[in-house]
Amino acid sequence: MSEAQDLLFTALADPTRRAIFERLCRRSEQTVGALTAEAGVSQPAVSKHLGVLKRAGLVSDRPQGRQTHYSARLEALSPLVDWTQQMSGFWESRFDDLEDLLKRMDQ
Numbered sequence: 001m002s003e004a005q006d007l008l009f010t011a012l013a014d015p016t017r018r019a020i021f022e023r024l025c026r027r028s029e030q031t032v033g034a035l036t037a038e039a040g041v042s043q044p045a046v047s048k049h050l051g052v053l054k055r056a057g058l059v060s061d062r063p064q065g066r067q068t069h070y071s072a073r074l075e076a077l078s079p080l081v082d083w084t085q086q087m088s089g090f091w092e093s094r095f096d097d098l099e100d101l102l103k104r105m106d107q
Contacts (some may be wrong), residue, residue: 002079003081004056004057004079005079005080006069007055007056007057007073008056008057008058008076008077008079008080009032009080010056011053011055012056012058012080013053013054013065014049014052016039016040016041016045016049017049017052017053019039020035020046020049020050020053021053021058021059021062023035023038024059024071024072027076028071028072028084029062029068029069029070029071030069030070030071031068031070032046032047032067032068033051033067035050035070050070050106055074056070057073057076057106058073058076059071059072059073060073076096
């Protein structure tokens with residue numbers, strides 16, 4: 001697994017970070033204050049989570065005056081999609097092999 005994939009999986013492993021990322025996916029751009037209001041954790045904690053998401057490439061930020069606006073970068077999920085497709089192909093092949101074996105055992 002690549003370092004980019006490791007960062008992505010680590011970032012999404014935390015339920016609070018996942019919830020923040022999902023909110024950004026649904027509501028587009030949001031400030032730290034708006035995200036904190038719904039996160040159930042402190043503003044410094046939300047800022048830390050956003051930092052992890054940003055390092056993983058999952059969010060981008062746009063400063064505007066005193067506030068920073070964050071938005072989701074959906075294209076950053078492509079390594080996750082690729083990995084899921086690889087694993088799906090792997091398991092489909094295994095199940096096909098198992099099905100073949102069971103058919104041979106029935107004969």
